[in-house]
Amino acid sequence: MFRVSNNLVGLLNLVTFLLSIPILVAGIWLSKQAGSECERWLERPVIVLGVFLMLVSLAGLIGACCKVSWLLWVYLLVMFLLILLLTVFTIFAFAVTNKGAGEVLSNRGYKEYKLGDYSHWLQDRVNNTKNWNKIKSCLKDSKVCSNFADKYVNDTVEQFYAENLSSLQSGCCKPPNDCNFTYVKPTEWNKAVGVAYADTDCNAWENDASVLCFNCESCKAGLLDNIKSNWKKVAIINVIFLVFLIVVYSAGCCAFRNNRKDNAYWSRY
Structure with a gap:
């Protein structure tokens, strides 16, 4: 049998x-x-x-x-x-x-993400230039920020601040909250003239759709939160x-x- x-x-x-x-x-x-x-x-x-x-x-x-x-x-x-x-x-x-979690902000529907909050092993992976260039390419191909811009294009500044954004949208598609840029559109923010920013992410931000905050530490942190x-x-x-x-x-x-x-x-x- x-x-x-x-x-x-x-x-x-x-x-x-x-x-x-x-x-x-x-x-x-x-x-x-x-x-x-x-x-x-x-x-x-x-x-x-x-x-x-x-x-x-x-x-x-x-x-x-x-x-x-x-x-x-x-x-x-x-x-x-x-x-x-x-x-x-x-x-x-x-x-x-x-380790790692988004920072809750007052009067904001979204969270902010800091690279230093995540494990050193994960940080090393995204801080590698070769790795990050490939990741940036993938983020652009996935249209994560262009879809974000289209979805919230009609938002006033108050409406935008109340949106529940994903970690990638918050980290890569808009400047960090501490920069205090002037809101124009979801992916368009005006920098203050003659202000020297201590946060390197504020200097890295560009309104160019191919740049935005893809070179920011906040973008890397948003990706790590998503991976986590x-x-x-x-x-x-x-x-x-x-x-x-x-x-x-x-x-x-x-x-x-x-x-x-x-x-x-x-x-x-």
């Missing part, structure tokens, strides 16, 4: 194999459609993930259902390394996102996924033991 653990491992890997097909197709489609560096960067991990899931699920499916012990052993090894990697990443994600929020969500999902992987790994170990018993039984006849 074929054992339950083998059936369970086979069924779960069949589902994983079927899921890997649209992931791989999406990655290939992205590679054909890529028109910017951001899109080209995105399609590579999608293709790698699709191929990885397909190969691993095939190994588990064939190993469990066809009783190929060596293939199931490879599958279990990969699963063990994946569990280890996810555990390390989850701990790391919680560690680097435990997303990484925490990913870390929580990883914990759930880890529990699932451990269950599958345990079933795989039982299936491997069953294969060895069956092979030993048939080798005697």
